[in-house]
Amino acid sequence: MNYETLLREHHLKVTPQRLGILSLMHTMGHINIEELYAQIKEQFSSISLATLYKNINAMVENKLVTEVKVPNVKSKYEITKEPHIHLLCSACSEFIDLDLDLHPLLDAASSKSHYELHGSCIVLSGLCEKCQKEL
Amino acid sequence: MNYETLLREHHLKVTPQRLGILSLMHTMGHINIEELYAQIKEQFSSISLATLYKNINAMVENKLVTEVKVPNVKSKYEITKEPHIHLLCSACSEFIDLDLDLHPLLDAASSKSHYELHGSCIVLSGLCEKCQKEL
């Protein structure tokens, strides 16, 4: 993925810090502010939390990045993609994407409610396969 | 609904403040901390925010109440019920429940991921019927 292009397409200037943020977000899949700050300090030891917040906010406003609010844990951030399901394991905190066709659900929701839908935040929680066996 | 019984069933002591909180939550459907504080002050003028937080947290821990994390706005609280969809209008901030059969989705998610699912937080956002017409 070319992060420079991605930034420019979303009307954001290219800075080394932003490239670092996107690269981490891409390799981690989902990441919260705390983890992001810890990781990015390894590349930019003097980066400040304020910069991180400003950048994340700018990216979310420009829809380059999506915030996923998750019950019980801190918000995660991911590079924006098509609507999909998130799964959270309440034992080991694994947090993964699940690509299922959401159109049947979205269509049903839309026609029953007469809403014109633009976004979704779907988090299902339970036990992952591994944790089911270990408990 | 009998709030006293509800509290006892969830191993929480009955206090006037808690009855007030549940009553408001039931009549409002969904409510955030700020709204709740403003409303409950009319019944208990000396109630403190700390008490409100402690009670909400206790109720959430005992699963009497569910926190709904919503993108862009403050968390809402509701009396716990079966999994369902929430709809948020991004123009007028209407926030409503939509009762659709979620079993097809949950079953598909479960069998594809091998997760044993326990909870869901589903928020769809868009424009309500009224706001579509006005824009």
Place this chain on the structure above:
DNA sequence: GTATTTGCAAATGATTTGCAGTGCT
């Protein structure tokens, strides 16, 4: 060259904690 971004420090906002007094069972 101009506008934006960065990093620091300080300010704000939200939530939690400690504790003395009160109320529930």
Place this chain on the structure above:
DNA sequence: AGCACTGCAAATCATTTGCAAATAC
């Protein structure tokens, strides 16, 4: 009676803001 709850004040944690120096375009 004993333990949990309330309300206050203070502490903590998360996020935002203001500003001078550095950087992007």
